[in-house]
Amino acid sequence: MRTPSAYRWKxxxxxxxxxxxxxxxFMRTAAVEFGAWTTAGLRVSVAALFLLPLLWLRGQVSxxxxxxxxxxxxxxxxxxxxxxxxSFAVQHITTGLSSILNATVPLFGALVAWVxxxxxxxxxxxxxxxxxFVGVLLLMGxxxxxxxxxxxxxxxxxxxxxxxxxxxxxxxxxxxxRFIPHVPPLATATGSQMGATLALVLPALWSWPEQLPSxxxxxxxxxxxxxxxxxxxxxxxxxxxxxGPARALTVTFLVPVFAIAYGVALLGEHITPWMIACxxxxxxxxxxxxxxxxxxxxxxxx
Numbered sequence: 528m529r530t531p532s533a534y535r536w537k538x539x540x541x542x543x544x545x546x547x548x549x550x551x552x553f554m555r556t557a558a559v560e561f562g563a564w565t566t567a568g569l570r571v572s573v574a575a576l577f578l579l580p581l582l583w584l585r586g587q588v589s590x591x592x593x594x595x596x597x598x599x600x601x602x603x604x605x606x607x608x609x610x611x612x613x614s615f616a617v618q619h620i621t622t623g624l625s626s627i628l629n630a631t632v633p634l635f636g637a638l639v640a641w642v643x644x645x646x647x648x649x650x651x652x653x654x655x656x657x658x659x660f661v662g663v664l665l666l667m668g669x670x671x672x673x674x675x676x677x678x679x680x681x682x683x684x685x686x687x688x689x690x691x692x693x694x695x696x697x698x699x700x701x702x703x704x705r706f707i708p709h710v711p712p713l714a715t716a717t718g719s720q721m722g723a724t725l726a727l728v729l730p731a732l733w734s735w736p737e738q739l740p741s742x743x744x745x746x747x748x749x750x751x752x753x754x755x756x757x758x759x760x761x762x763x764x765x766x767x768x769x770x771g772p773a774r775a776l777t778v779t780f781l782v783p784v785f786a787i788a789y790g791v792a793l794l795g796e797h798i799t800p801w802m803i804a805c806x807x808x809x810x811x812x813x814x815x816x817x818x819x820x821x822x823x824x825x826x827x828x829x
Contacts, residue, residue: 536769543762544778547629548785550755551613551622552793556747558614560740566748567610568724568731571602573752574760575720582717591714595722597706598715602722605699606756609692611727616692619685626786628689629779630663630809633816635697636776643701646771651822655815659780662808665801693779700772703764712764719760780813 558566582588591598617625633656640646648656707715766775784806814820 536766539762539766540778541781543759543766544781545785546755546759546762547778547782548626549789550751550759551617551626551629551786552789553747553751553755554614555617555622557740557744557751558618560738560744561736561748562734563611563614563618564727564730564734565736566614567607568727569748570610570614570752570756571606571720571723571727573749574606574756575717575724577753577757578713578717578720578761582713585711585713587711587714587717590711591718594707594710594714595718597702598710598718599722599725601699601703601707601715602719602724603726604695604702606719606723606760607726608695610723611730612688612692612695616685616688620682620689623783623787623790624686625689626783627663628686629693630659630783631690632693632696632779633776634660635694636700636772637697639697639701640772644705652774652816654822655777655812655820657812659777659809659812659816662805662812663780663783665805665808696779697776700767700776703767704772708768712761712768715764716757716760720756774816777813777816780809780816784809 554566554570557570561569582591613625613629616628637646637648637656641648703715763775763778766778787806811820815822
């Protein structure tokens with residue numbers, strides 16, 4: 528019988544995938560006019576400004592003050608570096624491909640957990656990671672475009688940026704689990720955005736656009752800062768606290784499904800039976816990797 532707490536974290540898991548699926552569209556809209564460094568810098572600063580009053584109202588300022596050093600390190604690897612890399616990437620490859628590459632986060636997270644924390648996955652979860660990764664590869668090979676967007680830059684550099692960002696996410700999740708396992712999610716989310724803001728302030732100012740960006744770009748930036756960063760990271764660090772980094776990171780298997788769906792609904796993009804089939808495969812892999820589904824055999828550890 529499922530407990531209420533199990534229903535709660537699964538609902539948070541799904542909501543987080545829905546929110547992060549939209550972040551690639553917002554990043555593309557903002558980055559085209561603001562540039563990569565400024566988009567990332569403003570994103571984390573908006574998120575920090577949104578979260579600080581909540582932190583104060585919840586009386587957790589003292590908690591952040593006691594753990595600010597490791598929390599700021601999380602901000603560097605979980606926000607500053609990957610946000611800048613993705614803001615660069617979405618200017619040169621499609622948002623669909625960017626979101627698909629983001630689904631490799633659990634693979635890097637599991638590898639880091641295995642090497643660093645000695646956390647070997649069960650056979651069922653390992654199979655789930657494999658199934659999900661196969662779905663990602665099939666979707667990328669069949670539908671995603673490597674065509675550069677606005678420049679002649681080789682898209683391989685953008686792909687490399689996405690993969691480096693996913694590795695950074697994997698390091699951050701395991702760092703948070705090891706060094707700040709009992710820090711409340713709100714304090715972690717707020718402090719990480721403050722740390723990321725400090726890391727990005729100089730690059731963001733240095734690359735500030737000469738022409739004033741449009742209201743659409745500002746609106747996208749506000750949404751990616753408040754919703755896709757501030758609200759999303761509260762959910763994300765809560766999932767790490769409740770389920771562990773390996774399971775929390777599997778949320779990225781669902782993100783491409785939502786990102787593609789938003790493209791169809793909001794940008795008039797087309798969806799094919801191949802995309803639907805791969806999306807189902809990704810969802811099944813996510814269910815196995817996160818423990819939502821179980822294979823009909825017992826395999827203690829791989």
